[in-house]
Amino acid sequence: MRSPRVPEMATQEVQPNETLTHLKTESDTLKTKLEEERAKLHDVELHQVAEKVDGLGQFIMKTRRTLKGHGNKVLCMDWCKDKRRIVSSSQDGKVIVWDAFTTNKEHAVTMPCTWVMACAYAPSGCAVACGGLDNKCSVYPLSLDKNENLAAKKKSVAMHTNYLSACSFTNSDMQGCDKKANVWDMRSGQCIQSFETHESDINSVRYYPSGDAFASGSDDATCRLYDLRADREVAIYSKESIIFGVSSVDFSLSGRLLFGGYNDYTINVWDVLKGTRVSILFGHENRVSTLRVSPDGTAFCTGSWDHTLRV
Amino acid sequence: MTINTLARGGWDREQMACFQKMEKVIVAMQDPDMGMKMRNQRLLITVIPHAMTGRDMITWLIQKYCICEEEALHISGMLVRYGYVYPLKEPRSLVLRPDESPYRFQTPYFWTSTRWPASELDYAIYLAKKNIRKQGELMEYEKERYSVLHKRINHTWDFVVMQAREQLRASKQRRKADRIVLECQEQAYWLINRPQPGAHNVLDMGLERPNNLSARVTLVSDIITFLYVSYVPVPFVKYSEQYQNHDPIMQGCLPSNPWISDDTAYTRVLGHLVLLVPAFAAPVDLVERWSFSFMELLNDIMGRREFMIYLEKEFSAENLCFWQACEDIRHGESSRIVEKVEEIYKNFLTPGAARWVNVDSKTMDKTLKGIRHPHRFVMDDAQMHIYFLMKKDSYPRYLKSDLYKNLLAKAIMNCPTCLFVLSACSPS
Numbered sequence: 001m002r003s004p005r006v007p008e009m010a011t012q013e014v015q016p017n018e019t020l021t022h023l024k025t026e027s028d029t030l031k032t033k034l035e036e037e038r039a040k041l042h043d044v045e046l047h048q049v050a051e052k053v054d055g056l057g058q059f060i061m062k063t064r065r066t067l068k069g070h071g072n073k074v075l076c077m078d079w080c081k082d083k084r085r086i087v088s089s090s091q092d093g094k095v096i097v098w099d100a101f102t103t104n105k106e107h108a109v110t111m112p113c114t115w116v117m118a119c120a121y122a123p124s125g126c127a128v129a130c131g132g133l134d135n136k137c138s139v140y141p142l143s144l145d146k147n148e149n150l151a152a153k154k155k156s157v158a159m160h161t162n163y164l165s166a167c168s169f170t171n172s173d174m175q176g177c178d179k180k181a182n183v184w185d186m187r188s189g190q191c192i193q194s195f196e197t198h199e200s201d202i203n204s205v206r207y208y209p210s211g212d213a214f215a216s217g218s219d220d221a222t223c224r225l226y227d228l229r230a231d232r233e234v235a236i237y238s239k240e241s242i243i244f245g246v247s248s249v250d251f252s253l254s255g256r257l258l259f260g261g262y263n264d265y266t267i268n269v270w271d272v273l274k275g276t277r278v279s280i281l282f283g284h285e286n287r288v289s290t291l292r293v294s295p296d297g298t299a300f301c302t303g304s305w306d307h308t309l310r311v
Numbered sequence: 312m313t314i315n316t317l318a319r320g321g322w323d324r325e326q327m328a329c330f331q332k333m334e335k336v337i338v339a340m341q342d343p344d345m346g347m348k349m350r351n352q353r354l355l356i357t358v359i360p361h362a363m364t365g366r367d368m369i370t371w372l373i374q375k376y377c378i379c380e381e382e383a384l385h386i387s388g389m390l391v392r393y394g395y396v397y398p399l400k401e402p403r404s405l406v407l408r409p410d411e412s413p414y415r416f417q418t419p420y421f422w423t424s425t426r427w428p429a430s431e432l433d434y435a436i437y438l439a440k441k442n443i444r445k446q447g448e449l450m451e452y453e454k455e456r457y458s459v460l461h462k463r464i465n466h467t468w469d470f471v472v473m474q475a476r477e478q479l480r481a482s483k484q485r486r487k488a489d490r491i492v493l494e495c496q497e498q499a500y501w502l503i504n505r506p507q508p509g510a511h512n513v514l515d516m517g518l519e520r521p522n523n524l525s526a527r528v529t530l531v532s533d534i535i536t537f538l539y540v541s542y543v544p545v546p547f548v549k550y551s552e553q554y555q556n557h558d559p560i561m562q563g564c565l566p567s568n569p570w571i572s573d574d575t576a577y578t579r580v581l582g583h584l585v586l587l588v589p590a591f592a593a594p595v596d597l598v599e600r601w602s603f604s605f606m607e608l609l610n611d612i613m614g615r616r617e618f619m620i621y622l623e624k625e626f627s628a629e630n631l632c633f634w635q636a637c638e639d640i641r642h643g644e645s646s647r648i649v650e651k652v653e654e655i656y657k658n659f660l661t662p663g664a665a666r667w668v669n670v671d672s673k674t675m676d677k678t679l680k681g682i683r684h685p686h687r688f689v690m691d692d693a694q695m696h697i698y699f700l701m702k703k704d705s706y707p708r709y710l711k712s713d714l715y716k717n718l719l720a721k722a723i724m725n726c727p728t729c730l731f732v733l734s735a736c737s738p739s
Contacts, residue, residue: 239376298570
């Protein structure tokens with residue numbers, strides 16, 4: 001169902017003597033009218049519908065593994081598709097591949113730069129990509145031969161004008177810049193949707209498992225859920241006692257739980273439907289910089305500025 | 312440029328939000344009606360007014376925000392770490408003890424947000440005061456910094472010493488209690504803004520974020536069309552309910568969550584060995600998931616394999632092969648795109664090809680045109696067409712087929728304890 005006014009305006013001919021400003025004001029009024037229409041159709045809130053859903057019981061979530069070995073802040077991590085390997089990168093320039101289950105380190109690569117802010121595991125499990133202050137994204141193939149000098153085999157994949165802050169092997173469709181979250185069409189390279197309800201910089205965005213929505217975490221200490229089809233914010237996850245910003249978010253497999261890593265060293269677990277906090281987890285001794293749920297959903301891993309990773 | 316200077320630029324956006332919130336809490340704590348009860352605290356022989364205990368703070372926080380004790384302890388710990396509250400006993404240890412240890416609120420003059428960035432001149436004056444007041448009172452690291460500063464701002468050193476002497480003289484004229492309080496406050500401020508090397512530095516901000524305000528993002532069209540989705544929240548509820556039983560963090564998984572039990576049986580089944588595992592050993596929740604949506608079936612390696620077996624029986628396996636080949640192009644290496652597109656054309660699209668796929672004429676024309684200039688997404692339309700063909704036709708029939716039903720039955724039999732009711736058994 002579309003707003004009835006829209007097609008009318010669109011088919012009006014543009015007169016040659018209409019100035020640009022006139023058209024701009026026209027499109028602005030159109031936008032405000034659309035917003036008003038949208039607001040009138042404002043829906044039942046998510047948590048109201050969720051009232052009929054059973055509440056979640058108490059969860060006992062504990063640190064099951066601690067990965068120690070980085071010499072400085074852990075900045076980013078990613079899971080391998082085999083659900084047990086993890087790659088992590090740190091401020092000291094090291095990228096380490098761990099078998100999180102046994103906590104053994106399997107590979108270690110020293111990057112030529114510090115502040116390696118991004119790393120990702122290839123879907124095939126055979127390579128990792130990483131980048132940082134060197135403004136490049138490099139791909140390192142992983143081999144089981146311990147003697148091989150991995151650094152010699154790396155390939156540079158992209159050059160950027162500033163430091164690399166995130167990379168992943170599949171098309172990452174979203175970007176949080178300042179307070180806006182934009183959704184891009186990878187094929188046309190254009191921004192097709194934009195959301196601006198956060199009060200501070202957005203630090204992390206993650207798709208809801210069904211792909212129709214996404215969550216964002218921001219410096220304003222809230223996480224928000226946006227529906228892509230309805231084109232609006234659907235829920236806010238915040239509490240007065242939570243003061244520090246969110247550095248990274250991820251969903252559990254069913255999408256019922258949202259995990260947020262915060263700058264006050266804690267992890268808050270939210271009930272996505274009811275909008276309430278399920279649990280708060282302690283353990284890290286410095287801010288949580290990165291958080292990812294494992295591919296099979298059995299656990300999630302957090303990396304922190306306290307040099308460790310926890311599963 | 313060092314990292315530290317870079318960090319200060321990003322300070323404003325990120326930290327100001329936190330500091331404002333912390334300050335709100337602090338102000339609320341000091342509210343005459345709803346705030347905390349404060350009392351006089353005895354420190355050696357002096358009595359310090361307006362002090363509170365760690366225990367009081369925690370109790371107040373629990374009451375005000377309805378949180379548990381651990382969280383209240385954490386929050387009050389952060390307030391101490393950031394210098395809004397300082398301890399009277401053991402002032403160098405910025406830790407909140409949940410007992411009768413006394414604490415005081417830092418005066419707003421010394422709030423980190425008020426005087427940012429902490430100036431070198433002020434630090435020099437502070438260290439000079441300490442040095443003059445009692446010889447040898449400076450700690451090792453403070454002595455080092457003092458001499459570094461002395462070299463760096465040598466030209467204003469006379470001013471520094473003069474200021475230090477002046478401030479010491481003024482403080483001697485105050486009451487002892489006030490003097491002690493002021494010294495504590497100043498010390499707390501500098502412990503945070505110039506922490507001991509190796510100590511936790513709460514003001515460490517990391518890399519500065521580039522300012523993106525200049526990047527203009529224009530939406531594709533000014534006329535925004537959107538679907539009015541009735542009851543926006545309902546799809547979320549439905550999705551979560553459907554997958555809730557399959558969420559290992561929420562419901563546990565069979566045989567056990569490997570991270571808790573240290574048993575890799577779960578990962579073994581779903582790990583690299585999956586292709587060697589016979590289908591009837593698939594866990595029941597996985598087989599059930601294939602019935603949730605076509606994407607679930609295709610995304611799972613075993614599901615795809617089983618579906619292929621079924622299609623071969625129906626003589627329509629080329630559809631799935633075509634779809635897989637298209638996926639390969641989309642996610643594969645750029646260098647091999649041209650070669651792969653040609654292969655697809657040869658095997659699936661040429662009239663009379665061995666595995667010809669049934670694509671409607673319009674899509675076929677478009678695709679054939681696109682093939683002349685092959686790129687990663689050239690097969691998208693055709694792939695989508697075949698995807699929907701399979702989804703509408705072969706997929707529902709597969710779910711009703713004996714092949715699938717037997718698989719599901721075997722999986723249930725193998726499962727020692729079924730945690731949930733199987734909802735997908737009835738044909739839909």
